[in-house]
Amino acid sequence: MKKRVKIVLFSVLGIVLILGVFAGYFYFKFKNAYDTTDKPYKNYIGYINQEKALLNDAYTLCDEGAIYHTYNGAGLNAYNGTKRQFRRNLAEDYKGDFFSDSGYLNFRFLVNCDGNPGWFEIIQMNLDLEETELDPKMVDSLFSFTALSKNWKPLEFKQEPGNYYMYVSYRIENGKVVEILP
Structure with missing residues (x-):
């Protein structure tokens, strides 16, 4: 009986640990990974500041x-x-x-x-x-x-x-x- 309790307890603990790792990964991926507050490059590759660019008022973007x-x-x-x-x-x-x-x-x-x-x-x-x-x-x-x-x-x-x-x-x-x- 004690052996079954230990197996169930370790199984539940393992599942909780795996779920915790997934939750932490998704939290980091979607919450912190795109925070550019303290990063030297605050924008995506290809970004052009449309307010400072030349000919920024000749046409409009669709x-x-x-x-x-x-x-x-x-x-x-x-x-x-x-x-x-x-x-x-x-x-x-x-x-x-x-x-x-x-x-x-x-x-x-x-x-x-x-x-x-x-x-x-x-x-x-x-x-x-x-x-x-x-x-x-x-x-x-x-x-x-x-x-x-x-x-x-x-x-x-x-x-x-x-x-x-x-x-x-x-x-x-x-x-x-x-x-x-x-």
């Missing part, structure tokens, strides 16, 4: 501002046409002969459900990937080109057009764009 492809952007799917067409358009619009700077010019932005870009952040770096200031006229020229709606297309999410995160990085050598990422 679907209550839901944004897709936030981890690494929409990539090659976002270009209207192909990336090759994007390069051709850049060659026609951008005249790098007037500039001598070298570095990386990165644009992080959102495109709404109609294919209109806005909410831009600009990051300027030298070829050693250190933040620096590049020629403002060159930055403005590439910003104006990147912000053209003709370069971007609407993308669908669950068979509905939606907003998405995008980035374009230009590698520039002596004023000439030598590489475009993605």
Whole structure:
């Protein structure tokens, strides 16, 4: 009889312990894991502060501002046409002969459900990937080109057009764009 009581007692204790571990895991997962109060990076990857961004009032976001492809952007799917067409358009619009700077010019932005870009952040770096200031006229020229709606297309999410995160990085050598990422 004592042996059965011990077995039942240990079984109940084991079940309670397992339930306690699951409860603690779910409490942490859903309560504390997403608390960014004391963390250095308070937002998700792909976040753009819409109040501080450039061209933040030109268009509106659809679907209550839901944004897709936030981890690494929409990539090659976002270009209207192909990336090759994007390069051709850049060659026609951008005249790098007037500039001598070298570095990386990165644009992080959102495109709404109609294919209109806005909410831009600009990051300027030298070829050693250190933040620096590049020629403002060159930055403005590439910003104006990147912000053209003709370069971007609407993308669908669950068979509905939606907003998405995008980035374009230009590698520039002596004023000439030598590489475009993605």
